[in-house]
Amino acid sequence: MNEVRAITTFVRAATLGSLRRAAVDQGISPQAASHAVMQLEKELGVRLFHRTTRKLSLTEEGQRLFDSVKPALAIFSSALDEARRSKEEVGGLLRVSAPRALGLPVLWPYFEQFQRLYPNVRLEVQFDDHFTDLVTERADVGFRGGPPPSGGSIARALVPIQLIVCASPDYIERHGAPQTIDDLAQHRCTGYRRANTGKLAQWQFQIDDEIVYRDMPPTICVNDTDVETQAVLSGLGIGQLGSFNATPHIRTGRLVALLTQHITEYGTVYIYYGHRTEQPLRVKTFIDFMVERMADNRNFFLDANELRAVRAA
Structure with missing residues (x-):
């Protein structure tokens, strides 16, 4: 027995005073409505309605059940309506x-x-x-x-996420620009310590068809990419930044991309x-x-x- 359907049919029949009207209200046949209520009565072991050819009225047990389940059924119906509206409203x-x-x-x-x-x-x-x-x-x-x-x-x-080595014009004016990867050892570099592992991120370089990893001892190390970007913008050192941080500043001239032949793609957003x-x-x-x-x-x-x-x- 579908208890929810049976209780819903019982409540509608009690409210409308007719099993036939309850059937129309729920979009089921009168026979199905009558069968649902009879199954509910059988399950509970009590009669819920006094039935005559012209009238349907609640028994004492039926009235108690009606008074108990009607508020809960209203809450249940409201919850279903809310779930349906979530498919229709952006909220x-x-x-x-x-x-x-x-x-x-x-x-x-x-x-x-x-x-x-x-x-x-x-x-x-x-x-x-x-x-x-x-x-x-x-x-x-x-x-x-x-x-x-x-x-x-x-x-x-x-x-895509590119890893771009870059520096501020002020840094390059004071210290020059590296021409090779090995030249970076002579420069001040920033470092990024991964927040999820605590490890210092290696720098990555595309050399022919391979990606080569290098450890770059940092003169300043942070665990926040925005702060590292700011350190490079301030001229504290050369950094290898994600393209989402570096690109806007490269286009405005606040940063200069270096060793661009070795830019790698770290992955994708x-x-x-x-x-x-x-x-x-x-x-x-x-x-x-x-x-x-x-x-x-x-x-x-x-x-x-x-x-x-x-x-x-």
Whole structure:
């Protein structure tokens, strides 16, 4: 027996005073409505209605059951309506997870735009350098830089991440620019200590068809990519920065790209999420919003023409 259907039919029949009207109200046959109530009576072991050819009225036991279940059924119905509306309205709680490194320079301006467009969405953002399992952490959408996330989620590539060696014009004026990778040993360099492992990140260089890793002893070391970018901008040293941090400053002349023939791609910025058929409209809308604005967005990397121009200079 479908108890929810049976109780719903019982409440509608008691409210409308007719099993036939209850059947029409629920879109089922009168026979199905009558059978549901009879099954409920059999399950409970009591009669719920006095039945005549013209009238349907509650027994004492039926009245007690009606008074008990009607409020709960109203709450249940309201909850179902709310769930249905979440498929139709862009509103409600939206949980997003992202690495700290992508926070301010990449994602936050778009989060602000989304919030202004959809003020009924309550955006909860968790910046965490550990990979977020969407199910375990109860997140709706995640972002990741590097290799694609695993774990059964759907991942969409947004923009490449280049590792660009760069320095400020002031640093180059005072110390000169390295012409080779080996020259870096004679320069002041910044370092980035990974927040999730505590290890100092090696610098990566493309040499022919291989990626070569080098340990660069830092004169200043931080565990925040925004702070490292600021250190390079301030002329404290040469840094190998992610393209999402470096590109805007290279284009404005605040930073100079160095050793561009050795630029590597560290990976890609991905957006990832669960199966779209099970998502509320606010989640689908957010995903589409971010993909539309970020996919292949040249604000965050140097394209092939720019790289050729920089190398020629």
